[in-house]
Amino acid sequence: SIRIYNSTGNLVFRKWVGNTLSFTVPGFSNTGKSFSWRIRPMNAAGLGSYSARWSFVNG
Numbered sequence: 530s531i532r533i534y535n536s537t538g539n540l541v542f543r544k545w546v547g548n549t550l551s552f553t554v555p556g557f558s559n560t561g562k563s564f565s566w567r568i569r570p571m572n573a574a575g576l577g578s579y580s581a582r583w584s585f586v587n588g
Contacts, residue, residue, distance in 0.1 A: 530571075534582070536563040559588030 531552060533542040541564070546552045565584045570577040 530569045531566060532569075532579075533564055533566045557587060561586060561588045 530543065530545045532540060533554065535541050542554055542557075544552075563584060563586050565582040567580045567582045569579045
């Protein structure tokens with residue numbers, strides 16, 4: 530799954546995206562705002578731990 534947080538740490542997007550190397554978040558306009566994201570892997574053995582947060586500026 531992928532989770533995206535705004536600059537104050539509030540969750541703004543969460544979705545299970547399946548087996549993929551990239552994902553486009555729908556409805557995300559180029560606003561120049563700061564966000565962070567993290568991922569949680571899953572395989573036949575079950576769910577893994579969430580990753581550390583990475584930051585990006587949209588736009």
